[in-house]
Amino acid sequence: MSHKPSRILFPLTIALCLLALALTGVPQSIANKARAIVFDASLPGHRLLAVARTKIIAARERHSPDAEHDRRMRDLELQARGWQQRYRQLQAQNGLLNEKLTAAVRDGVSPYRGSPAEPLVVPQLLQASVLGDESAAMWRSGTLIDRGSADGLRESTLVLEEVAALVDQGVSAGLSAGQPIYSGRNVVGKIGVVGRWTSTIQPLTDPKFRGMAQLARKTPNGITFASTAILEGTGEDFCRLTLVPATEAVSVGDEVYTNHDDSTLPFPFFYGTVIQADLKPGASHWEIRVEPAVKQIDSHTVQILTRSLNPARQLAN
């Protein structure tokens, strides 16, 4: 079994170390492409793992004496979350209507009557299965999902929490798809690395996460959207809201939404709630901490907000 130490061990080690050092200098876009290839290659293994996980959970539930109780608890939790989402959705719509009313009072009513045209681009929700789990420990980052560029995904696309009950409630309440039924939903993160068949989700708390945000203050008439700011991940359990001028009134409990003035995101989506707001003497901006609505993805699916050409407009043309 004994063998002489290899002569090329030292040069090989030096060469591979140099290669590793060279890789640290590779641009992020190229590094992400390499990651995407490796993730795509691991897809069959993840599919097998997902099947095994489902079977294990089913077997555990079959043999658990509290299976019925657990199922009912889960259903109730889902229902509660659905109602929370519904509340947030109505609140966001109320905020938008408040904004329109304020603008109408300020600018007056237009002398010309117009009817709203069909939008050229309509939002679409793409469902994706969560393949990996999110774990911030030891620099692990990103949750793997089974959608990629083959499904039309691009980097920085918004990822929303999946709440099936919400859609049911929306439909039963007379809301149609493509309308602000999307608004008020919890943001999970953005699409990070995009492979052909897989992608990773960059969570809100990721140190590299940046997103346009808008503060919403609670008033007796509902919420009022305030100034635009930037939400930044910190690598910890909370996010930071920057660029909120000292002249703004901010208090703990205010809500943070995506910037709906941005034409790419027509509806406000919910980021989280302000948990700390400090204004140091002489400072030009607030120091705000935000608790994300979704700290960890605990469902097996998420929804990705994509856009497509409106078929009604295509037919009209």
Add this chain to the structure above:
Amino acid sequence: MKHIALILMAYVGFVLDLGAHSELSLNGVSPEFLLLALSVAATCQRDKSAIIWAAVIGFLVDCISSGPLGVTMFCSIAAVFAVRKMLPRRKPYYPPISVGICAVLAFVVLVSSSAARSLIVGQAVDWRSLLTLAAGGAGYTAALFTGLRVTYGGVARVLLRFVGADSFRRGAMGGRYS
């Protein structure tokens, strides 16, 4: 045969590290399956192969970590090289030594790569939590390594009895249990 086993182990390790990392955690301590494969490569492969495997597995760990590529790859190569220089492999390591190598390798790679990443992105290193997490992860990984060796030894013994395969006599994981 050893290389095929390591390819399989690295693939499974990658999938589990990415897909079941937190599900398998105990009190916040998670196993590092890719570092388990690294330990197997470091203790069972010849010098040259061990270094190449360290580079490949380090690269895979980099793929599932945030920040630049190459950091864990560098740390893994350096750690395996140090192990091979300090403990030349003239014969199979004794099981306790293999387990010790696994724990030390996992700990050193976890601490050095995490600290290096923090320094690269300009974040302060929280040494206390880093060392605690790394020690827990290394311990968990070493426990899995022990389980793997014992399982391999048991399977090899059974196969030896029925098949008498020579490869098992030599032992793909060091041969101590065969």
